[in-house]
Amino acid sequence: MIQQLDELKTKALQELGQIQDGKELESWRVRYLGKKSSLTSILRSLATLPLEERKSAGARANQVKADLESELQEKEPALREARLVSGTQKEILDISLPGRPLPNGRLHPITQTLNEILNIFVSMGFQIAEGSDVERDYYNFEALNIPAEHPSRDTLSTCWLEPETGSDEHTMLLRTHTTAVTARVIEKMKPPIRVIEPGRVYRYEATDATHLPMFYQIDGLAVDKGITMADLKGTLYEFARNFFGEERKVRFRCDYFPFVEPGVEMAIECLTCNGKGCRLCGYSGWIEILGAGMTHPEVLRRGGIDPEEYSSFAFGIGIERLPMLRYGIDDIRLFYGNDLRFLRQF
């Protein structure tokens, strides 16, 4: 019996040494340590042996069982380790292959620019207001101090809508500037006001590399007691340095817009030549970015705000120019051509 046990142990250990994976190990365990294993049947058969023999064989059998169990316990982690390592060595992945394709979407560069600018002004306490693209003659012109037959209208060549039925007078137009929203806001809101007005504007103009019949603007307006031109300069400078960076020089000069007095033009140092003068900036070193000024008292008065009590500034920014300057885009038509090869670059 004892010899039988020793042979069993030798055989089991030898087999155990050759085992490579968990499955084999399990069947080894069943074979040698399971309920139907020969060791179990030996242990069971002990009962039939005489007491003396039963004692020694029993001790030996239990010893063998313990030995096998401890061997098994040692084998298991070694085997797991071997399995985990060999698993990582078996399959070689060509990591240079591309991943599973996902469709890629982007916001239009104009939307991105609008968001960027709006965020800058919203962080300064401005609220976004929108108007309609189709406007009344009054809000686009008269309310802004641009009477009929005024030469300023010549530079704002207008797309008119067909007259309403029963009339032959043109009173509806496609707004030529988002300043029309300013006229509406002045009429509708009560000071204090800080609004920013993005939107599409239209001109009766032939299309070329620098002109479009439709483009985007953002107008802004602040009305309160004690607002000054210094505030206007500071507000616009804050915008410029956020958008163009701290290093970019900014210039304020006198300009004329019928709805402001004094009128201001803000330019930044040319991004191409850094102020030295090049074709892009007309050799001036400066690029005009926006028009602004202190809201004309007449414009406030027409909207029902007393210019003696309140002061106000206003500004208007053309949008397309900004990404054109930033990314070096030389043809404005690309924005609304919607060529994916263009749009995917932003």
Added chain:
Amino acid sequence: MKVPLKWLREFVDVNLPPKEVADRLTMSGTEAKGIQVIGGTWDNIVVGQIAAVNPHPNADRLRLPTVDIGTEPQTVVCGAPNLNIGDKIAFARVGAQLIDGHTGEIAKLKPAKIRGVESSGMVCSEKELGISDNHTEILVLPADAPVGTPLADYLGDAVFDLDVTPNRPDCLCVIGIAQEVAAVTDQKLHPPEVAYEEAGTPIDQHIAVEIIDADLCPRYCASLITGVKIGESPPWMQQRLLACGMRPINNVVDVTNYVMLELGQPLHAFDYELIRGKKIIVRRATGGETITSLDGAERNLAGNMLVIADVERAVAIAGVMGGANSEVTEDTTSILLEAANFNPASIHYTGQHLSLPSEACMRFERGIRPELTMPALKRATQLIVQLGGGQAARGVADAYPGKREPEPMVISTERTRQLLGVEFTVDQITKVLTSLGFECQPGASSTEVKATAPYWRSDITQEVDLIEEVARIIGYDHIPMTTLSQSIPPRSPALMLDLEQKIRNTLVGYGFQEAITYSLTSLEMLRRFRPQTQQVAPMPARLANPMTAEQEYLRPTLRANLLAALVANRRHEEVGIRLFELGKVYLPREKELPDEPEVLCGLLSGSRNDISWLGDGGQLNFFDAKAVLEGLFRRLGVPASFKPGDDESFHPTHQAAIAINDQEIGVIGELHPKVTEAFDLAEAVYLFELNVTELLPFTAGHSMFQPIPRFPAMVRDIALIVDVGVSHQQIVDIIRGFSLVKDVAVFDVYSGKQVPAGKKSLAYRITYQSPTHTLTDEEVNKVQEQILKKLSRQLGATLRG
């Protein structure tokens, strides 16, 4: 506006480099777009005098003038006909840069032997110098030109190209710019001295002036010069006119143009003999009245256009163009010179309607002051007498119904500080305004100045105008930069913008590229979406003056322009395209501005994935499009439903109307093959359109937090067989109606050999869960039985074996 520096210097001392002057003008409101240097390339060209002219030994058409240039006499070979001994000319030495008279290219003058005779240089034509196109004759300089002087010193100039803003007609002349230069460079203005002799009978015995429509003509002045000899104006005047972009005509017309450029007042010269009845009448045109203008065209005049007439007929379109019937010609000897003031709007209207934008028109329509007529008239009369001989009649005619006394305005240091945010003293204010020609007096208090605008300024009407003058001359750089110090105004939530942002970000996240298309479209494009009716109804809003046929109507839908964008991209994109636009459409309304709802339109077409070694993922289809909207609605927390639709742009059975609580807010579907064919597309295109403005109210607010279930869920799969006419929606609506059903998902749809004809099979995974306890098999079995019973009863569904 072109302003030559030498001309400018007649009225103001300029001690700064032209670039610096240009910069200061730019900063103060008159933008200098450039400085053109005349004679900047005239090295090696000097003033010479022809001392002798000898024939060329070998050529009849060439001659050999000897030119005195102060040093050694030079002999050159020359083919020009106007070589006269004693004339002052421009002599170019070897090495000078000249424009080739034939090719127009710039070339350096090289030593040359022409027909055997050495030429030591060249006598230049205007073209060779770049002054004009004249190459048949050499340039003859005025007799006082100093021999030996570099031509650049004698004839060279710097011409400022200035962008004058519409509010400053006073800057559309040399003296106006001189005034600005004086103010920004701290110099004094020297106006021209005007004096001439008058003789004979007073002017009112020669001409009467009557203004009938004084609303359109506040002032009309005239002078009379007799015995004038019409001829060319002197070279200096011609050169200045040319430098300013005007063509010399004759001495009288040139004077009127010259004085307009100098003082800003347009003038007109009539042949006095042709004025019938010796009376000038300023009146509106009569119905059907015509006039042949100076350019020879017959003009039909409207009743609100102003004319200058004699007793019989119109002789000029007031402020816009003269009439041929009273034109100054070579035979003219008596000049009636007009300097008048007209209503700006009227001139603008007439100029626009007759398509006659002129230099005069441009000045009048910007509004010049009536006071300017008299100085300009006198200056022009003086020049005509000086250049054309003749005699000025005694006095000037002056009808002045629109006379108004200039009123002083008050500017206070207090208000200036309030508006600009910086303090300027009374002295600073007074100094600036005085330098601009304002008359300043102390105001009622020590912080006020009483200022009267000079007679040439028409843009100063209130205190803010004065404040701008102070700010722009002292310089905007002297205004500090501050942040708004007032408290931030209340802000109402921007719900629409937030929603738009969410939608855009969601679509981009799903791989859609945002497009922005034009707001305008054509009826033809819209009609392509109406394969059945061919009718676009209701009619979109139309422009009265469309630029092109492609941009004639305001878009009532985003579909057309977005599909066109897809078509354009299809020419170079082979794989799937996913595009969207979120923008306004324009829906006409009676008696109101159009409705402008915000609309989302998306379209997708082609392969689901880019080509890949992992497989192409198949073609995009209806359910890819639907997934986008379902995902969007989930994100927005909006319970939208899809029902069969009837939009003729779409495949009749591959489309759905999208509704929220029975309100239709959009459509989705596969475009009708006829629509895609009309756009030359061979592929299926899936499109959705959603009225975001109508969607907005459903997105308001937010739902409350739901606790995470504490008890395990139980999952059961069932396969059903139903008639093909039964929809998935009908089935899930029934299943969802049971209380323990937490979720239901369809995972298989089949029709074919395995199921009877006219039937289809759908397989569902139902998730059961209770918020109060762990479910038992018995409980779930019971519910599932009830579900099956109801499905069988209401939809005829059977379990698939």
